[in-house]
């Protein structure tokens with residue numbers, strides 16, 4: 148078994164195999180293992196500790212008992228596709244045809260993977276912002292396309308117009324957007340979305356818009372899907388998921404909506420990845436999407452309160468923080484505390500005072516390619532999708548950094 152073996156070529160090219168020939172562990176697995184080992188408060192990986200809404204959980208249990216346990220239809224159960232279409236209409240006034248323009252997937256992860264594998268290959272560019280959700284880079288690597296990034300810079304983690312124009316060219320097959328953004332918690336300003344849509348139209352590129360945090364937008368703002376911008380709908384695949392909205396990250400129910408030809412292209416790949424998934428969960432997620440506004444308002448209010456709890460605690464501990472407009476995350480800079488190397492400090496903080504965060508560099512190109520990164524080396528990503536008492540304990544421990 149050798150790293151040089153020909154059958155390692157694809158994984159090696161995609162940067163998925165380490166120099167010792169083993170699967171490169173994700174930073175989340177590594178940091179969560181450290182959290183367990185040191186009994187640290189885990190503000191690293193972005194999974195919620197709270198359970199999902201009772202009617203949604205009940206619906207899944209009932210479905211299993213009622214025998215909904217075999218392969219569902221390839222595009223997803225009709226009830227869920229209908230609920231997804233109604234959700235897009237109800238929240239955003241977007242019309243999608245549940246029969247042709249909706250596809251249920253194994254989480255947003257599969258929706259993104261199948262979209263990229265369907266639409267990009269060797270000779271193509273796939274453009275993302277940087278920092279980026281790490282799964283994009285892995286799948287772009289597998290597709291054989293080249294990964295080009297548009298740096299986000301502070302204040303506000305926004306792109307520059309010049310960087311947008313430079314990144315999107317005739318080579319661009321797909322542009323992946325993610326707003327609200329993991330890992331920075333920023334929301335892409337409308338003028339930047341407009342510019343990206345115009346560049347996509349000029350170069351006939353498809354936009355894959357990852358909107359898994361669509362219901363986690365704070366301070367009274369509202370999510371605006373990329374597909375709702377002028378000229379965008381015809382070239383945009385919108386991706387979302389039950390994971391972050393209903394606290395069911397283990398269910399892996401996601402979906403993609405968009406023009407029928409694009410959705411068919413994604414289906415063409417998806418059916419050979421998982422074929423189908425999660426039969427008893429699909430109807431339950433439909434139940435969730437039909438919950439009244441009170442549920443969605445409550446979710447937003449809870450996460451906003453937790454954001455504020457964590458933000459205040461980080462500032463009190465001596466970190467400099469970037470404002471979070473949406474998502475589960477706050478980016479904090481430890482330089483004022485002498486924590487200038489985030490990769491090293493993340494490991495140190497897990498041991499003492501026992502709090503786990505993720506270095507922002509894990510979401511940058513340098514991590515995979517070894518090149519210079521646009522991502523700040525001293526920035527850490529903290530997650531606040533945790534119960535108040537967990538955040539409070541994490542914050543209490545961090546106060547010991549201030550001397």
Ligand SMILES: *Cc1c(COP(=O)(O)O)cnc(C)c1O
Nearest residue numbers: 254255256280329359388390401
């Ligand atoms: C969590 C997350 C996903 C994955 O969603 P699943 O439905 O669990 O596959 C995709 N994109 C972003 C930005 C995420 O944070």
